[in-house]
Amino acid sequence: TLEIWGDVLYYDGNTRIAAMSGGVLMKDPQLTLTTDTLIYDLGLNTANYLEGGRIIDSENELTSLWGFYYADFHEFFFKDEVVLTNPDYVMRSDTLKYNTETEVSYFYGPTSIIGEKDRIYCKNGWYDTKNDIAQFNKDAYLTNHEQSLTGDSVYYDRNIGYGKAIQNVVLTDSVNQTFITGHFAEHFDKEGLSYVTNNAVLTIIYENDSLFLHADTLKSIYHEDTDSRTLLAFRKAKFYRSDLQGLSDSIAYHTADSTIYMYYDPIIWAEENQMTAVRIEIKSDGESVKSVHLFESSFSISMLDSLSFDQIKGRNMVGHFLEGVLKRIEVFGNGETIYNLTDEGSKKVNAINKAICSDIVIYIEDNAVNRIKFIDRPDATLYPPKELPQEERFLKNFKWHAEKRPKSKQDIFTW
Template sequence: MKNQKYVFVRVGFILSVFLLLLNVVSAQKKTAPPRPSQTSDTVRVVQIKKTNTFYYKTIDSVTQLQILSGNVEVWQGGTKFFADSVVYNEKTNYMQAYGNVHINESDSVNIYSQYLQYDGTKKLATFRDKVKLSDGNSTLYTDEMDYDMNGKVGSYKDGGRIESKQTTLYSKQGFYYADIKDVYFIGNVKMSDPEVALASDSLLYNTSSQVATFIAPTTIKSGNSIINTREGYYDLKFKKAKFGARSRMQDSTSTMIADDFAFDDKTGYGEAKGNVQYKDTAQGALLFSNRVFFNKTNKNFLATEKPVMVVVQNKDSIYIAADTIYSGLMKDLAQFKDGYIRAFDTVKGTKLLKVDSLISKDSSQQLQQDIAVTDSIAPVSVKDSVVAPVVTAKPILKKDSIVDNKPPPLKTKPTLVRSDSSNLLPKDSNAVAIADTVFQRKRSKAETDTLRFITAFRHVRIYNDSLQAVADSLFYSGVDSVFQLFHDPIAWSKGSQITGDTIYIFTENKKPKRMYVFENGMLVQSVKENAEFFNQIKGRTINGFFVDGELNYVNAKGTAESIYYAQDDDSAYIGMNRTTADMIDMFFKKRSPQKVKYTSSVKGTTYPIRQLPAEQKKLQNFKWLESKRPKNKLELFL
């Protein structure tokens, strides 16, 4: 028995020495010995892989801590933990790490901090002090972050920022989803980028695609533009965006609102859809449409789907409706070449529009020639033409100035005056003043570059309290404030209707000041609807002038013809005069002819009112087109 006891003691001693040597060797290899419980579940259990120093510390009968210090490396499944020192409770599977903490998760996410609390069972980590999370695309910085290893979701509550290449996003709270690279920012969200700045209450951002998705009211500054939206996205990589929920885009000179926006910041091209409203504050212009292609950089747009453009003024704005409206700055007008609009030929699916009417024979080039050579307001002698639309209080009547077949003498107007009347009108008349100050005023290049032009195509309709018009196509220049109407245009001013192959309407302060009709011009006035009486004047070209929106003077040239109805002092119609001449000048007061002047080759006949031949009451190609006249501005939106 005694020898047997000695054997057991000796064996125990040898075993103790072996275990001591084993611990020394393990410490020299800087690797902690594996625990039996640690090999049972490599997913949930923390494995100590490497450390400089390792020892156990017993707190109480149920708590024993493992203390690791110096180049500590700990694993749990595919997650690796690094730190200067670690305290690990094997029983609770709970760990605390201190100093230069680093977690690498599946080689895709790296998290850094100075302190870590980690629940190995729930796989929940709390990082504090100089927290940094990097996924290869961006880096998250914050002072404290919780991270769920199971769902791979990180969150912070006391402010954090993400830096992705040249983009920085900040928010009060945030959630980072490592699997899909999404960050959900909440509270006082701000984003800065060399080309884009953003502010919002909530934002979703993908660090891989660099796409910011808006889920709350958001303000975006891109270049000179400020965008307000609460729905959509912005691609920071490709500089493309799409917004919904009635977004607004504005800069120093314009504002656009629409149900949906899509645009490319690199090119400036974009599209707006759904009840689009555009306001050019610099030019005093408005646009309403259901679809608009635009360029933010060039300030031009192409509007389709019931567009209506408004040239704004205080009391009497001009409304323009058409199937298609295009508008841009005058400095870009050179893009109109070979009869095509090229401003939007980069937008996929946008059909190029022909504007050959703008460069046809009856366009501005011919107008300049006609005005320079034949315009009656040019400085000419009194014998050749009336030089101003001025009505004298008491019209001059000479015995030798009455043409043959004159109407019965009247106590009041109209008066027929021959072209040799020397004291008809003063030479410094309104017409010359208008030509010098309005139509021929030169503008600086800086001024013309910022002014806008408008082109409209198919079913053009214009409404203004002073003037209405319809045509197939239109061109308007902000430089000279001229509306050019092409292909069977019709214009109405109060009780007057004007037709011709092409009509130019000169405006001043948005009101009609002068009208020029060339080729087949005709002016018609309804004077007695029930009897179908119409004052008419016809010529190859017609020049008309307005005073306060009322037609004041008309000059017709080139085989000119006229029909007008004479009235007595009681406004009773007593006769009709039909006359032809090389040129006819007609003056109006209160929409009625007050004076008529014929020049060269005058032939005329006067008919008593009760003996009017039916075939003589209308000039050739007469048409009364009142049914086509826009009655109010609201019908242009239908």
């Protein structure tokens, strides 16, 4: 049943079109419309207003400059300055279709949906206002002030705080200066979790540089108690920064202390140095690397030429950096070294020092060993190069992984 009231009514019996003006009020079981002027076609059972209208149903209020109503289908089309107000959010759109029975809105053109804790924007999509679920397309993004999710297509369920984005996905954390890109993402508001896959890349922005990391899957976890995040990279993780590169099967990054944790066959490169271990931790001050901690089967190598390598081996190691440059290496347990002595300003090897000592401190200058301090009862031998066979110039388990080292951010996709 549809009822219409107004101050003045004009009706054409031939066309069956009625024009009503002056405090117009239209009601059906789902809604109430108020406007100054309304045109109603009794033949088509349609109504429209051209000078602004206001519609109220059980939960929503909608205003627009122009509106067209199909009574048989319970559908409205709105155009120009469309505003839909719900207790939980406000939607603004250029063009909107709204079904009064299903309470589903379809929007065409630039549209924003602003809630207390989140904001959504797109140029095409739909919103089920009754069940609080939506699909956003074309330049879609969803943000909760600190983190945003964008993609060609974004699905969102406000009830459970679940979002999904497909194609050209960007997950941005403005507080911690990180963003993750890929082609598929899922976000869980209540758990503080996000996943990105399909060509996933994490970018950590520093003041003078950026770190780029790729893996099969990237995961972001928000810790409310510390207002920080843990970023996890699973399977074939590889990263590039101008002064530091690395790879391992899995990598974790904690924004609270700017520490990178590397697991399962990790390798890192800094200038001329390569470091490997069972597990590696990279600590920074948020801008430059301060120290690298190697745990179990630690091995550090730097190349003088294709036949000569300075090598340091031990149970655990700590590499200390100054302004991003390796300056000192401490070895704790089962220490072994091979050190090539050269003329100053030359790479010609004059002697080779092989030593065994439980704990060792190695001082680095210009990316080469400058001097070595043996802490306790060293066993060292100095060899002329001709007296040390080539096969004895390498410590056990020596592996030089130059072919795996990324030379640019494009190389992080090659495993």
